Amino acid sequence: MNIHKSKLALACLAALFSHQALAADGSLLGRLGDTQNKAWFEGASVRLKELNLSTVTKGDGSFRFNALPPGDYTLEIRYLGAPKTEHPIHIEDGKTLQQRFTLGLKEPKLDELIVYGQRAGQAGALNMQRSADNLKSIVSSDAIGQFPDQNAAEALQRLPGLSIERDQGEGRFVGIRGIDPNLNNVTINGMNIPSPEAGVRSVALDVIPSELIEGLEVTKSVTPDMDADAIGGSVEVKSLSAFDRAGRSASLTVQASRNELRSETSPKVSGSYTDVVDFAGLQDSLGVAVALSWFDRDFGSDNIESxxxxxxxxxxxxxNRERIGAALNLDFRPDFNNQYYLRTLYSRFSDDEYRQANTFTFDGDDSEIERxxxxxxxxxxxxxxxAGAEHQLQQWHLSYQLGYAESSEDEPDALYYSFKGDGFAISSDFSGQIPAIVQDAEAKSLSNYEVDEISFEDNLAEDQELSFKLDMSRDFDMAGHPAQLKFGGKYRSREKQTNANIFIYEGDFDDLDAGQFAxxxxAWGLGDFGSGLxxxxxRNHFSSNRSSLELAALDSELESNGASYQSDEDIFAxxxxxxxxxxxxxxxxxxxxxxxxxxxxxxxVELIEDEQADEEKVVNTAWQGEKQYxxxxxxxxxxYEFSDQLIGRFAYTQTIARxxxxxxxxxxxxESKTEENDDGGFDTEREAEVGNPELKPFESNNMDLxxxxxxxxxxxxxAGYFHKDIDNFVILADxxxxxxxxxxxxxxxxxxGESAKVQGLELSxxxxxxNGLLIAANATLSDSEAVTLLDGERFETSLPNQSDKVGxxxxxxxxxxxxxxLTLSHKSENLEEIDGEMLRMEDAxxxxxxxxxxxxxxxxxxxxxxxxxxxxxxxxxFDRRSINAQYEEYGRTFELGFNWTL
Known part of the structure; x- marks a missing residue:
């Protein structure tokens, strides 16, 4: 048996590396554009009919066939929105034919509609989706501009199976088929992006302005040359390249927006420029692309929760949220066998938040209010x-890439004040989505409160990743069928650390008049709010008096040290x-x-409060953990291509998520407390919250049809069906x-915990x-099962954040x-978490x-x-729609802008 296998392997290698396979033969290097030389077409299907060889055009409209025997052939080009065209070509031995092709459009107006406007984005995206080897959903830069989307997350919500988690009304995290965003992979120009936020893997895509994006690709069934940490899927953010544009291009956008709830007007400016120039004596060899974006937005929200x-x-x-984005991309193409590139992207997202809150605790005569x-x-x-390069080495294609990415979340000088008061007449029946609160006049005046606590925080989270990958591929003939062999590797080194500095002041504030902060x-629109802060x-009071405030040193040390840690991760693939x-x-x-x-x-970190030993202290012990898998x-x-119009797909993949x-x-x-009991003895009660370095990664078997x-x-x-079996699902337990x-x-x-399952249908x-009308509709119907353990009790629920209807x-x-x-997005209700004995649900x-x-x-x-x-x-x-957990409104936002494009 082994002898037969060896002979088969040798036969395959002989066919792959035979003289005929390595013969120079001829090559075809083509480029597909419009008749007016204004645009290149990506995603077009190109086929040499006589050899049954096919490929797909790249972002710059280019395609290539190698090792073509000399002779006459027919080149077939298919692109949605244009008639199929055929072109005769002649290949000479040892030579490369370079030729430009255009779509066979009968009407000039149709050409313009495909190059520009709504149809441009749809045609490009659908052609790339149709030609893809695996299951993909794509948003082009033209399509992004057709919606009022502020960032990458909001642009992705329009695709089948995708939904977003919002923060203050803005799209932030992207869920694929209802899977936790932490189980998705996000890359920018092929580089894995670390998360700015402490403790998580998910990348909040609201930090990336939509103006810097050339395209977004969501892969739902991975191939072996892709990162495996994509249980939900993989999101690829592509920034613009000069070679993706036909000639010099430029754009400028100026916008003003107004939030109805806060009546604030916000400015926005963005622009881009690309050009292909001569470099080092080589014509049209250097591509330069620059993009800038600035958006300064003032808005707010009114919230009530219980x-x-x-x-x-x-x-x-x-x-106030300010987004600043910049990209500088360089491409050097000295000849048609070698390409070099540098991709850069910088994004700065600042969030200046001021929150005023009133917390009412109803307990008869012991009721109190905290402001x-x-x-x-x-x-x-x-x-x-x-930075990377691609080389055509005779029949081998070599590509390599070195990447570095860093992200951070800096929260300096965060200040919290707490005021408490009691003895007020307050009541509520807790009914309805917006429960009404009755409070007397004294409760509304801040002078009737006392300062209870002041805290100050200076937190920093940093995440860095360095990676290198190498890929090699070549085309060959396998038993008379066109084939390609591809192999490679990737190394990723990541370091994530969180440093918390928390200072809690609980001293005697009797001499401090709370009224001075009124x-x-x-203008809170959900009821009677009372005095503002x-x-x-x-801020002035704290800056002037911090040195005289009494620090709760033990609580501060516990909170700070317990929230500070570092994790390192090396991945070889x-x-x-x-x-x-x-x-x-x-x-x-x-x-x-x-x-x-x-x-x-x-x-x-252990806080010890011991009445028996009459001591209070914090004991810090270094702790480390390691795991390999x-x-x-x-x-x-x-x-399977049943016809030019009908395509069927099947995929079975195994993926993971760390x-x-x-x-x-x-x-x-x-926290350890030792207190005297009624019998004169002492009892010790201990509680803990701990991490788990021994956690196994999620493992998923995925099937798509x-x-x-x-x-x-x-x-x-x-129409599509998907099914996922997820093992090692992580749950919180006692x-x-x-x-x-x-x-x-x-x-x-x-x-x-136990396994989780999710399955569903995607319709689009x-x-x-x-006549100019356009209709786009999609719906994802899904069902999930997961197990959660809480206080020793086993709960069978749906996956958290899993909506059974998204459309x-x-x-x-x-x-x-x-x-x-005009666009309507819908997301049905879903389970958020189990809170005590109640299910906390997010409404549709x-x-x-x-x-x-x-x-x-x-x-x-x-x-x-x-x-x-x-x-x-x-x-x-909670449990029923009439029991409020959180109600928050953001108002409408209106935007008026001007765009100029060269």
Whole structure:
């Protein structure tokens, strides 16, 4: 048996490296553009009919065939929105034919519609989706501009199976098929992006302005040459390249927006420039692309939330968010066999938040009110640097890339004031989405309160990753069928650390008059708020009196040291894959190996309050953890072309997801109290919150099956089924029953639980009509099962944040003067968490947005966007919709802007 296998392997190698396979033969280097030399077309299917060789055009419209025997051939080009065309070509031995091709468009107007406007984004995205070897959903830069989306997260919500988690009404994290965003992979120009936020892996895509994006690709079935940490999927952010544009290009956008809730006007400016120039004596060899974006937004929200029992909190937010983004990309192409590139992207996202809150605790005569403020300025930064090259070495294609990315979240000088008062007449029936609160006049005056606590925080989270990858591929003949062999490897080194500095002041504030911090009543739209808090007065007071305030040293040390840790992760990966075209069937199969070396260091921090020994102290002990694991992950992607219009797909893949850093970090926060009991003895009660460096990674078996129908015009009708079995699902549990925690009343720790499952259907329909109308609709219907352990009790629920219905509906119209779109996005209710004995649910969310453009001429247009036209609130409830957990409204936002394009 082994002898036969050896002979078969030798035969394959002989065929792969035979003289005929390595013969120079001839080559074809083509480029597909429009008749006016204004645009290149990506995603077009190109085939040499006589040899049954096929490929897909790249972003710059280029494609290539190597090792072609001399002779005459027919080149077939297919692109949605244009008739299929055929071109005769002649290949000479040892020579490369370079030729430019254009789409066979009969009407000049149709050409313009495909190059510009709504149809441009749809045609490009659908062609790339149709030609892909695996399951992908794509958003082009043109499509991003057709919606009032502020960032990458909001642009992605329009795709089938994708939903977003919002923060203050803005899209922030992206969920794929309802899977936790921490289980997705995000890359920028092929470089894995570390998360700015402490403790998590998910990248908040609101830090990336939409103006810096050339395209977004969501891969739902990975191939072996992709990172395996993509249980939900992989999101690739692509920034612009000069070679993706035909000639010199430039753009400028100026915008003003106004938030209805806070009546604030916010400016925005963005621009881009690309050009291809001569360099080092070589014509059109250097491409330069630059993009800048600045957006300074003032807005806010009104919030009311409760614990469903005896506590209600009113919150008033005033927020300023500033986004600054920049990209500089260089491409050097000395000849058609060598390409070099440098991709850079910088994003700075600042969030200046001032929150005023009133917390009402209802307990008869012991009822009390706490008024508090949160004065926090936070900056998140992402820097991505990627350098690489591609070389055609006879029949081998070699590519390599070196990448460095860093991100940070800096929260300096965060200040919190807390005021408490009691003896007031307050009441509430806790009914409805917005529970009403009755309070007497004394409760509304800050002079009737006392300062209870002041805290000050200076926190910093940093995440860095260095990576290198190498890929090699070559085409060959496998038993008369065109095939490709590809292999390579990747190394990633990541370091994430969190440093917390928390100072809690609980001293005697009897001499401090709380009334001096009173301000005007905020314009809170959900009821009677009472006295406001003067932000600057509290900041000035703290700056002037900090040295005389009494520091709660032990509590401060416990909180600071318990929240500070570092984690290091080294990942080595290698893969082998092959692609074979057997008539109308394309098979992409292979295997990927990934080894992970993980280490973490932090502290075991214990607060000891011992009446028997008459001592209070904090004991800090260094704690470290290490874990190594490896995975061998097969994958299979099948693509069958029933006809030019009908394509079927099947995929089986295995993927993983490494635990969140806050779950696997080496930290322990322990509180130990020894108090005298009624019998004169002493009892000790201990509780702990700990990380778990021994956590195993999530492991998932994924299956996808889909059918796609592409009519002759720009459009698609598709349906797909997906199923995921996820092992080692991480849950929070009380592990005090384990031997390691004897004597503890409660120990909360992340552990690997039972398996989870998710399955569903994805439906999509996109259609552009000749009269200018456009319809796009998609829906994802899913079902999930997961197990959660809480207080020793086993709960069978759906996956957290898993909505069983997600969908979008877009109605559009476009002609030479107007471009209009009305979009409805829908996300059904989902489980957020188990809170005590109650289920906390996020209610269904439906948001209506409008975008309209008027074209002054082909280079200039004005636009008007209306975001959240239906003034949809954000609502959570306990068990029943009538029991408030959180109600928050953001108001409508209107945008007016001008765009100029060269």
């Amino acid at each position: 614990n469903g029992d005896d506590e209600i909190e009113q919150r008033y937010y005033a927020i 508090g403020s949160k004065d926090r300025y936070e900056v998140q930064e992402i820097l991505s640097l990627t 301000a005007a009543v905020p 003067d932000r600057q007065a509290m 290698t893969y082998l894959m092959t692609k074979v075209d057997i008539d109308k069937l394309r098979v992409v199969a292979g295997i990927r190996y990934e080894r992970t070396d993980f280490s973490t260091s932090g502290q075991r 490896s995975h061998l992950l097969p994958s299979l992607n099948l693509r 635990p969140k850093f806050e779950d696997s970090a080496a930290f322990q926060i322990i 889909s059918i796609e129908y592409y009519p002759g015009s720009i459009g698609v009708l598709s 592990v005090s029953h384990l031997d390691a925690w004897q004597g503890f009343a409660e120990v909360t720790q992340p552990i690997n 329909w996109v259609k552009s009509f000749d 979008n509906l877009t109605l559009g119209y476009e002609d030479n003067d107007w471009s209009l779109r 969310h439906q948001q209506l947005d409008f975008s309209g453009k008027y074209f002054i001429n082909p280079q200039m247009h004005i636009y008007f966007n209306a975001v959240n036209l239906n003034d949809e609130p954000y609502y959570h409830y």
